[in-house]
Every structure is written in structure tokens, then in C-alpha cells.
Amino acid sequence: MISAMSASRSWRNVLLFLLCVLPQVQCIIDRESIVRQFNLRLNQSHSYSPVQVGNGNFAFGTDITGLQTFVPHNILSSWGWHNSSLPNTPNQTFTTDFTGLDWYTHGRLVNYAQPNPTEKDISQWMIANPHRINLGRIGLWFGGRNVSEKDLMGKMQVLDLWEGVISSSFMLNGMKVEVQTVASPETDTVAVEIVSKLLEKGQLGVFFDFPYASGKNKFDVPFVGVWNATANHSTGLEKSGNGASIRHTLDATSYVTELAWEGSATIDGPMNGTHRYILKPGKDDDTFSFTATFAPKKEATVGSFGNVKARAVDLWHEYWESGAFISLPLANASAKELQRRIVLSQYLLAVNGAGRDPPQESGLVNNGWYGKFHMEMVFWHLTHWTIWNKWSLYDRSIGVFERFLSTSFERAQHQGYLGARFGKMSDPTGRSAPGEINSLLIWQQPHPMYFAEMEYRKFPTEKTLKKWDQVLTAAADFMANYAWFNESTKVYDLGPPMYPVSENTNPNQTINPTFELAYWRFGLDIAEKWQLRQNKSIPLNWHFVKENLAPFPVENDVYVLYDGVKNMWTTPSLSEDHPGLLGVYGWLPPDPRLNLTTFNRTINKVYQSWNFTYSYGWDFPLLAITAGRLGDSERAVNWLLDPDNQFDEVGMPVGGTRVPTPYFPASAGLLLAVGMMAGGWDGLEGPLFPKEWNIEVEGFSKAM
Numbered sequence: 047m048i049s050a051m052s053a054s055r056s057w058r059n060v061l062l063f064l065l066c067v068l069p070q071v072q073c074i075i076d077r078e079s080i081v082r083q084f085n086l087r088l089n090q091s092h093s094y095s096p097v098q099v100g101n102g103n104f105a106f107g108t109d110i111t112g113l114q115t116f117v118p119h120n121i122l123s124s125w126g127w128h129n130s131s132l133p134n135t136p137n138q139t140f141t142t143d144f145t146g147l148d149w150y151t152h153g154r155l156v157n158y159a160q161p162n163p164t165e166k167d168i169s170q171w172m173i174a175n176p177h178r179i180n181l182g183r184i185g186l187w188f189g190g191r192n193v194s195e196k197d198l199m200g201k202m203q204v205l206d207l208w209e210g211v212i213s214s215s216f217m218l219n220g221m222k223v224e225v226q227t228v229a230s231p232e233t234d235t236v237a238v239e240i241v242s243k244l245l246e247k248g249q250l251g252v253f254f255d256f257p258y259a260s261g262k263n264k265f266d267v268p269f270v271g272v273w274n275a276t277a278n279h280s281t282g283l284e285k286s287g288n289g290a291s292i293r294h295t296l297d298a299t300s301y302v303t304e305l306a307w308e309g310s311a312t313i314d315g316p317m318n319g320t321h322r323y324i325l326k327p328g329k330d331d332d333t334f335s336f337t338a339t340f341a342p343k344k345e346a347t348v349g350s351f352g353n354v355k356a357r358a359v360d361l362w363h364e365y366w367e368s369g370a371f372i373s374l375p376l377a378n379a380s381a382k383e384l385q386r387r388i389v390l391s392q393y394l395l396a397v398n399g400a401g402r403d404p405p406q407e408s409g410l411v412n413n414g415w416y417g418k419f420h421m422e423m424v425f426w427h428l429t430h431w432t433i434w435n436k437w438s439l440y441d442r443s444i445g446v447f448e449r450f451l452s453t454s455f456e457r458a459q460h461q462g463y464l465g466a467r468f469g470k471m472s473d474p475t476g477r478s479a480p481g482e483i484n485s486l487l488i489w490q491q492p493h494p495m496y497f498a499e500m501e502y503r504k505f506p507t508e509k510t511l512k513k514w515d516q517v518l519t520a521a522a523d524f525m526a527n528y529a530w531f532n533e534s535t536k537v538y539d540l541g542p543p544m545y546p547v548s549e550n551t552n553p554n555q556t557i558n559p560t561f562e563l564a565y566w567r568f569g570l571d572i573a574e575k576w577q578l579r580q581n582k583s584i585p586l587n588w589h590f591v592k593e594n595l596a597p598f599p600v601e602n603d604v605y606v607l608y609d610g611v612k613n614m615w616t617t618p619s620l621s622e623d624h625p626g627l628l629g630v631y632g633w634l635p636p637d638p639r640l641n642l643t644t645f646n647r648t649i650n651k652v653y654q655s656w657n658f659t660y661s662y663g664w665d666f667p668l669l670a671i672t673a674g675r676l677g678d679s680e681r682a683v684n685w686l687l688d689p690d691n692q693f694d695e696v697g698m699p700v701g702g703t704r705v706p707t708p709y710f711p712a713s714a715g716l717l718l719a720v721g722m723m724a725g726g727w728d729g730l731e732g733p734l735f736p737k738e739w740n741i742e743v744e745g746f747s748k749a750m
């Protein structure tokens with residue numbers, strides 16, 4: 047077995063070696079040994095952060111047993127959502143019962159999707175619904191005995207990142223139990239193999255349980271769902287040979303858990319007053335394996351544990367071997383910690399951040415913002431895939447701008463604008479949750495231009511131009527029409543009302559924020575190029591707006607948050623949160639109107655005045671990218687390893703005081719920053735890391 051494996055591995059190495067000598071393909075780094083150095087090795091459950099297997103659309107969080115025996119970590123998916131019943135409103139539909147609020151916007155009333163105090167219940171319903179559901183819980187059953195984690199001896203768990211397999215083992219009453227856990231790459235299936243003599247004694251089996259969903263908590267952490275409202279939902283069992291399906295119905299949401307096992311076993315349930323089912327293997331073997339597939343409807347069979355595992359292992363090999371890779375000098379403790387974060391982030395983002403919708407901030411670990419995803423955060427979640435050349439994972443959800451085009455046209459039209467205005471806190475239908483900030487942020491609008499351009503740089507084809515044409519036109523039409531021609535200054539203003547990236551200003555006073563001005567220009571510029579590349583003419587209004595946007599706001603030779611902001615550097619609330627204004631140099635390529643002397647002064651002012659202990663998530667990668675663009679690699683690395691930017695034992699990005707753990711924009715931002723430092727950007731050949739570090743990089747694309 048071992049020699050067969052190492053033989054096939056050495057064949058792979060020969061193949062890789064042959065591939066690597068081809069021109070244009072560089073692959074010299076021994077990726078496998080680097081990845082495996084960071085395999086998780088645990089000896090107890092992590093009560094907060096699960097060890098996961100998953101496929102981007104589905105993830106299964108485990109405790110020390112490789113299942114959810116002691117800790118009810120979650121099973122989340124792209125498709126599992128639930129609506130609570132509507133509140134008692136006149137027409138029983140939010141399309142008429144929710145009217146939002148009208149705010150003056152350059153002299154006219156514009157309707158914004160904001161909670162209306164006279165429509166409290168329906169406003170809150172629209173924020174909290176639909177919410178993502180926890181699909182269930184699967185744990186070991188110990189023959190009806192009450193076993194707790196402290197009864198287990200010699201606990202060991204290894205997550206082999208290279209293969210995507212969790213191997214867990216422990217002793218119970220002197221008997222060894224070994225569990226392997228994998229997730230299917232194609233279906234929402236967890237496949238499990240259990241090996242133990244306890245099986246032959248009838249003292250080991252598996253339980254399945256199902257929670258209700260309430261939508262009561264914005265952050266449902268660390269556990270999602272309501273376990274004690276058993277009367278509010280129902281489950282039912284249908285047996286079939288070596289399998290069974292359990293249908294779970296929560297109001298209008300209904301899905302099945304399809305079970306299939308090898309060998310003899312019986313399943314029963316639900317146990318009195320619960321939604322718990324118990325699968326008892328026959329006593330004829332010390333090995334038992336099963337698959338559990340979650341799906342809205344019955345799926346075709348997914349194969350045995352062995353089949354699922356083989357496909358998962360192949361997929362993980364392909365994942366690690368494709369796209370970019372970086373090797374840092376592990377003898378240096380900082381470099382080693384950075385490498386750990388990089389490798390674990392790569393694993394966790396393939397599991398949690400590569401679904402058919404853009405990821406929620408907490409991925410498929412637990413729920414934040416009711417399980418919804420944020421359109422402005424799509425930049426931070428997805429851009430790293432383009433730099434690391436992991437295009438197939440990027441492709442899964444980047445179509446969201448096109449999918450949401452019709453709701454975005456409606457939003458713009460409803461507010462009296464041309465084009466498409468993308469929403470903010472979203473569910474898969476494209477509805478944006480009511481909120482003052484939600485309705486007034488604007489920095490998501492140019493994202494399609496950024497992504498389209500990254501794609502075109504890699505794939506400069508007709509197909510790419512066509513793919514993005516309608517979206518860019520719709521986005522640019524809105525951006526040009528949203529900018530307001532100021533008769534007295536003869537420039538185009540952005541806002542008011544609006545919220546800038548940092549979300550910390552009075553929206554009725556916020557006008558011409560530095561970052562948004564640069565991003566508007568950047569976006570319109572790419573929209574123009576897109577037209578030219580297709581031999582189409584450039585709409586005049588796009589060009590006028592682009593050329594006549596308000597100048598960057600400057601005060602005492604320093605760029606400020608927005609035009610006319612008072613006492614920005616001495617008002618705590620204005621010099622904290624996302625330092626978005628630094629994004630004009632680094633995150634974005636330099637704006638033609640940017641004065642680098644002024645920018646240098648600005649960054650120094652930020653370093654002196656900003657309350658970084660209030661920073662979190664992608665703030666640190668943003669700071670690193672800016673430092674990198676200025677050529678300061680030591681500082682860039684220090685930002686990535688800042689004491690307020692932590693990644694826990696299993697690699698989850700710690701939320702800190704502001705948001706729960708995990709907060710994946712920190713992981714995706716880390717990979718973006720590292721990718722830019724490794725691959726460089728226009729005007730800089732990478733890599734850019736501390737000089738003493740002997741690093742190797744391969745396969746990165748340049749940033750803009």
C-alpha cells in the first residue's frame with residue numbers, strides 16, 4: 047500500500063518535472079512538502095473554530111472525533127436558506143409593505159432601502175431573511191452510553207491539507223477508534239470511515255440531528271440554528287436497502303440528507319421529542335463507512351467512501367499544484383508564520399470562499415449578517431484568485447454582477463438613475479437588505495471594471511470582452527449618472543448623501559471622498575477602454591465625468607477622507623476603521639492626478655494618527671499593499687503580522703473586538719497582498735519581500 051502510494055507519487059514527480067521544463071511553466075518549488083509542514087495536528091476539540099472539510103459550496107466542521115460528536119460545529123452550504131414567516135403587515139408582501147425612506151439628494155427626494163421606523167417589523171424581516179441554515183449535525187453514538195470528550199484517551203487529529211482528509215483517532219475503554227472524514231468535490235457530501243473493534247461489540251454508531259433556523263441573530267456564532275424548537279420543524283425517514291434519506295422541513299425550506307453505507311446497518315428515529323436518528327452498524331466488521339449527501343432534492347448516488355475520498359484527494363492535489371505558489375524561508379520565525387497563514391488560508395478559502403455566490407465574511411464556518419454576502423466585499427474575497435491564477439474557483443461566483451443586473455437596473459431606476467446600481471448585503475436572489483449604510487455605500491460599483499480588467503490581462507479575447515460588456519456598460523452608465531455636476535465648481539461631485547469605505551461619516555455631509563473619486567475614475571477609464579477594444583464609441587457622458595471629477599480633497603498638503611471634513615486627524619471616530627483613503631495607491635494603480643509627495647505625507651499622517659487597535663480584517667492587507675507599493679517590504683510584512691491581525695491554531699482569521707471569528711476578508715486580503723508582493727504590479731517586477739529572505743515564487747499574475 048505504502049510502496050504503491052510512493053510509487054504513484056514518484057511518477058507524479060517525474061511528470062511534474064517534465065512539465066516544469068516546458069517553457070512558460072515554472073514549477074520548481076516542492077509544494078507538497080511545504081503544504082504538509084502545516085498540516086493541522088490537534089489533540090482536543092477546538093470549541094470555537096472547527097477543523098473543516100468542504101468544497102467551496104459546502105463545508106463540514108468537525109471536533110476532535112472528525113465528526114460533530116461533542117461540539118455541534120456547523121454544516122453550511124450555498125443553497126441552504128430559510129425564511130421565517132412574514133410579520134403581520136397589511137399586504138403580506140415586502141414589495142408593498144416596505145417603503146424605505148426618502149432622503150434629499152441634490153434637491154430631489156430619492157428613495158433608499160433603509161429601515162423605516164413606521165415599518166419596523168417588515169424592515170427587520172427583510173434584513174434577517176432569508177438566513178443561511180445549518181444543515182445538521184453528525185456525531186458518534188457510543189451505544190447509548192454518556193461519553194464526553196474527557197473520557198477519550200490518546201486523542202489525535204491530523205488534517206492533511208495536501209489531500210483534504212481529516213484522520214482522527216482516540217481510545218475509549220481501551221479500544222481504539224479511527225475516523226477518516228472527507229468532502230466530495232462535486233456534491234455536498236461528507237464521507238466517513240470508522241475503524242474500531244467497538245463496532246463489533248455494537249457500541250459504536252452514528253447519530254444525525256437537525257436544528258431549526260430562527261433568523262434571530264445577526265451573528266450566529268459559533269453554532270448556527272436552534273436546537274430546542276423541535277416542534278417548529280419536522281423530519282421524516284425513508285429507508286432503502288443500504289441507505290436512507292431524511293427529509294427536513296423548516297417552513298417553506300425542505301431538503302434531504304441522503305445516507306448510503308457499506309455493509310449491514312440499521313437506522314431509526316427520530317428519537318422521542320427530537321430530530322435525532324441513530325445509525326447502528328451490524329456487528330460483523332470492525333470497519334464501517336458511509337456518505338451523507340445534503341441536497342434540496344434527492345441526488346444520484348455519489349459512490350462509496352473510497353470513491354469520494356479518491357476524487358477529493360485528486361482535487362486537492364490539482365488545487366495545490368495549479369496556479370501560483372510561494373516558498374518563504376522557514377528558518378525565520380516571521381517568515382514561517384506568514385507561510386503558515388498563507389497555506390492555511392489557501393486551504394480555508396477553497397473550502398469556504400469558492401461557492402456559487404460570493405462568500406459571506408465567515409464563509410461556511412458560522413453565520414454573520416444572517417449568512418448573507420456583501421457586494422462591496424467581493425473585491426476583497428475574490429481578487430486574490432486572479433493574482434494566484436486560480437481562475438476556476440474565481441469563475442464560480444464572479445458572474446454575480448451579471449446575475450444581479452436586473453435587480454440592479456431596478457434599484458437605479460427606482461432612484462431615478464440610469465444604468466445599474468449594485469446592492470450591498472445580499473442573498474442569492476439579488477435583494478439588498480435595508481440599511482442606512484447598505485443603501486449609501488458606493489465603492490462596490492466599480493468592482494466589475496477591476497475584475498474585467500484582471501481577466502482581460504490574462505485572457506485578452508473577444509470572449510472576455512463580450513462576457514463583461516453589458517455589465518460594464520450598465521455600471522458605467524450608473525456611475526456617470528450618479529456623479530452630480532456642480533454648477534459652482536464646474537466639476538462632478540460624488541455624494542452627498544453617501545458613505546465612504548470607512549462607514550464612519552455623516553452621510554449627508556460626505557462629498558468627494560478620496561478613495562471613491564479615484565475608484566470612479568479608474569472604473570470609467572476601464573469602461574472606456576472596453577468600448578474601444580470592441581471598436582465602439584465611448585459614451586460622451588462617461589468621458590466628461592471621468593475628466594471632470596472633483597479634485598482629491600487636500601488639507602494642509604495631506605489627502606483627507608472627504609471634502610470639507612473637519613478635524614479629521616483629531617476626531618477619534620474619523621481616524622479609525624478601514625483606512626480606505628490609502629487605497630488610492632496600492633489597492634488601485636496610481637491615479638494620474640495623484641501627487642505622490644502629498645500621498646507620502648498622507649501615509650505618514652495615517653501612521654501617526656490612526657487608531658489601529660480598532661482596525662480589523664482587510665485593513666492590514668490594505669496597509670501592507672500600500673507599504674509595498676511604496677517599496678517598503680519590511681513594513682508590508684509587519685502589517686501582515688501585526689499583533690492585532692491574528693490567525694488562530696487552525697488558521698481561522700480572528701475577528702478581534704469588532705466581528706466574530708472567522709473574518710475571511712483577512713485571509714483573502716492576506717493572499718492578495720502576498721500575491722501582489724510576489725507577482726509585482728505594472729511598473730514593478732516582483733517579488734518584493736525583505737532582502738534577507740530567500741524566497742521562491744512561481745505562477746503569479748501581475749496586479750495593475
Ligand SMILES: *[C@@H]1O[C@H](CO)[C@@H](O)[C@H](O)[C@H]1NC(C)=O
Nearest residue numbers: 087088089090199200201202
Ligand atoms: C496537546 O497538544 C498541545 C499543543 O500541541 C501540547 O502542548 C500538549 O502536550 C498535547 N497534549 C497531549 C496530551 O498530547
Ligand SMILES: *[C@@H]1O[C@H](CO)[C@@H](O)[C@H](O)[C@H]1NC(C)=O
Nearest residue numbers: 127128129175176298299475
Ligand atoms: C424567501 O422569500 C423571498 C421573498 O418571497 C423569496 O424570493 C426567496 O426565494 C425566499 N427564500 C427561501 C429560501 O425561501
Ligand SMILES: *[C@@H]1O[C@H](CO)[C@@H](O)[C@H](O)[C@H]1NC(C)=O
Nearest residue numbers: 135136137138139141142143
Ligand atoms: C397594501 O395595503 C394597504 C393597506 O391595507 C392598501 O391601502 C394598499 O392598497 C395595499 N397595496 C397593495 C399593492 O395591495
Ligand SMILES: *[C@@H]1O[C@H](CO)[C@@H](O)[C@H](O)[C@H]1NC(C)=O
Nearest residue numbers: 148149150151543552553554
Ligand atoms: C440626512 O438627511 C435626511 C433628509 O434628506 C434625513 O432624513 C436624515 O435623517 C439625515 N441623516 C443624517 C444621518 O443626518
Ligand SMILES: *[C@@H]1O[C@H](CO)[C@@H](O)[C@H](O)[C@H]1NC(C)=O
Nearest residue numbers: 190191192193194195196197
Ligand atoms: C453526560 O455526562 C456529562 C458529564 O460528563 C453531564 O454533564 C451530562 O449531564 C450527562 N448527560 C446525561 C444525559 O446523563
Ligand SMILES: *[C@@H]1O[C@H](CO)[C@@H](O)[C@H](O)[C@H]1NC(C)=O
Nearest residue numbers: 271272273274275276277278
Ligand atoms: C432554547 O434555548 C435558548 C437558549 O439556549 C433559551 O433561551 C430558550 O428559552 C430555549 N427555549 C425553549 C423552548 O426551551
Ligand SMILES: *[C@@H]1O[C@H](CO)[C@@H](O)[C@H](O)[C@H]1NC(C)=O
Nearest residue numbers: 258259260272274275277278
Ligand atoms: C416556534 O413556534 C412557536 C409557535 O408558533 C413560536 O412562538 C416560536 O417563536 C417558534 N420558535 C422559534 C425559535 O422560532
Ligand SMILES: *[C@@H]1O[C@H](CO)[C@@H](O)[C@H](O)[C@H]1NC(C)=O
Nearest residue numbers: 190315316317318319320322
Ligand atoms: C420514547 O417514549 C416512549 C413512550 O413515552 C418510551 O417508552 C420510550 O422509551 C422512549 N424512547 C426513548 C428513546 O426515549
Ligand SMILES: *[C@@H]1O[C@H](CO)[C@@H](O)[C@H](O)[C@H]1NC(C)=O
Nearest residue numbers: 378379380381736737738739
Ligand atoms: C526575520 O526576518 C525579518 C524581516 O527581514 C527580520 O526583521 C528578522 O530579524 C528576522 N528574524 C530572525 C530571527 O532572523
Ligand SMILES: *[C@@H]1O[C@H](CO)[C@@H](O)[C@H](O)[C@H]1NC(C)=O
Nearest residue numbers: 602603604641642643644647
Ligand atoms: C505635489 O504637491 C506638492 C505640495 O505638497 C507640490 O509642491 C508639488 O508641486 C506637487 N507636485 C505636482 C507634480 O503637482
Ligand SMILES: *[C@@H]1O[C@H](CO)[C@@H](O)[C@H](O)[C@H]1NC(C)=O
Nearest residue numbers: 641642643644646676677678
Ligand atoms: C515616498 O516615500 C518613500 C519611502 O517611504 C520614498 O521611497 C519615495 O521616494 C517617496 N515618494 C515621493 C514622491 O516622495
Ligand SMILES: *[C@@H]1O[C@H](CO)[C@@H](O)[C@H](O)[C@H]1NC(C)=O
Nearest residue numbers: 618619622657658659660703
Ligand atoms: C482605539 O480603539 C480601541 C479599540 O476599539 C479603543 O478601545 C480605544 O479607546 C481607541 N482609542 C482612541 C484614542 O480612540
